[in-house]
């Protein structure tokens with residue numbers, strides 16, 4: 107087992123073990139904290155496909171996170187009020203159906219946004235993805251049917267067969283299960299032919315085109331897959347808070363996802379998880395002490411960028427190996 | 430003789446007031462090495478870029494295997510069989526030499542939308558890639574990241590990539606540059622055998638190599654082709670001697 111595999115295993119085991127310890131000590135709040143870590147890590151693992159593997163610095167992934175969240179909120183509201191949705195389709199309070207809806211909606215949005223934004227690169231790409239996300243943000247604010255600025259409450263956490271999702275531990279296991287699935291997907295993708303083309307495009311897109319692979323299509327598919335995973339995380343996040351609001355769609359959220367990846371290690375399998383652990387613990391430890399905890403986070407980030415380019419995973423496991 | 434593999438007609442390209450390609454017509458026939466020589470800044474690389482599709486000509490036609498490729502982008506032309514090396518090596522620097530070549534194998538198989546099977550356990554990619562590396566003499570450097578290879582090795586690697594693409598024509602922009610005399614000689618021997626597989630458009634400043642290899646030579650000066658002919662014809666062409674070869678030939 108190489109060092110990175112070991113680091114990955116420890117991070118995952120740590121995340122899985124912590125809530126059991128907390129539960130045993132009768133501290134359900136820490137279970138919720140771990141759930142938050144798992145969900146943010148899943149969202150950032152989605153972004154890690156585009157950003158880490160493809161070098162596509164999307165500053166608009168909050169759009170997909172928020173769309174996933176609203177998919178959960180809207181479907182749950184319709185189910186709760188027993189009002190049909192569009193075309194007489196019913197709402198639902200089943201998580202699995204909600205995830206599928208979140209994946210479909212985020213994927214569609216990413217397809218449209220990607221078709222336009224992926225024709226640009228560098229700073230233009232960053233700005234265009236930001237602009238699209240802000241459009242969706244303002245749309246959500248001005249859409250009174252689903253709470254507008256005030257957001258939308260989910261009165262009862264959505265259901266999962268065979269378990270009571272209102273139990274913190276049950277919901278944690280659902281979120282952790284999806285995170286593991288997301289990590290497995292990322293790992294397979296990275297080592298596949300598609301992943302090879304995607305990563306080659308990040309290193310040198312002229313080379314990719316010169317062997318006969320058009321970078322645009324590879325990137326478009328990557329962008330859509332990336333958005334889908336972030337969308338599922340958004341649906342979970344809505345269920346965690348039992349609340350969705352436009353803030354899930356705001357540029358702060360997009361920035362937060364990027365920060366998680368940079369903190370943890372860009373393109374590394376467990377980078378987003380490591381980043382989410384650091385971020386959430388930081389928020390928890392300092393958030394109570396000072397409102398300006400993000401200032402300190404900024405300093406940490408600065409140190410990572412200046413002194414530890416590979417983030418936490420890079421620090422613990424050394425440089426990435428490509429075989 | 431059958432129709433040429435590559436045929437360029439009346440190609441024009443200007444950068445502002447500078448005519449980098451001035452009414453260039455040129456062809457590349459099956460089985461030949463056609464050398465393109467000319468002083469620095471003559472427009473040789475600019476011409477290759479237009480052929481390969483990374484630069485759009487102002488006017489003119491490029492036919493590849495009888496087909497007008499003007500509307501095709503670089504990737505599409507590569508899939509048709511243009512195997513190109515760059516004057517300044519252009520590789521996926523983090524990937525090993527082997528993985529760079531595997532990417533070309535994968536591209537030629539047209540199979541980049543496969544999401545799960547790990548490439549490093551895929552013999553249908555690894556075997557042809559190893560074969561191409563061994564043909565250019567890079568077998569023992571297979572696992573070295575491209576960014577850590579020497580200049581000469583990177584040029585060899587680019588040729589291995591073009592081989593693995595299954596190129597129908599090779600466009601080589603100064604493949605000998607940065608190689609020592611031994612490397613150049615080895616590469617000369619290799620290119621000599623390469624023309625049997627597919628014709629080579631060879632841009633090169635190393636005149637020993639050019640005279641040893643070329644079936645035909647075209648001389649480009651200020652964007653214009655001033656002469657095309659066999660080695661003997663070019664050596665004895667007074668215009669070429671004056672414009673380019675100077676007293677050396």
Ligand SMILES: Nc1ncnc2c1ncn2[C@@H]1O[C@H](COP(=O)(O)OP(=O)(O)OP(=O)(O)O)[C@@H](O)[C@H]1O
Pocket residue numbers: 444447449467468469470471472473474475476516
């Ligand atoms: N993108 C560009 N914009 C403006 N001028 C350019 C551009 N690319 C090339 N040129 C100019 O066009 C001319 C031809 O350049 P090119 O690189 O094709 O020459 P070359 O024959 O390959 O020279 P060398 O032997 O030095 O490689 C040069 O004067 C160069 O400065």
Ligand SMILES: [Mg+2]
Pocket residue numbers: 473474475516602
């Ligand atoms: Mg040149």
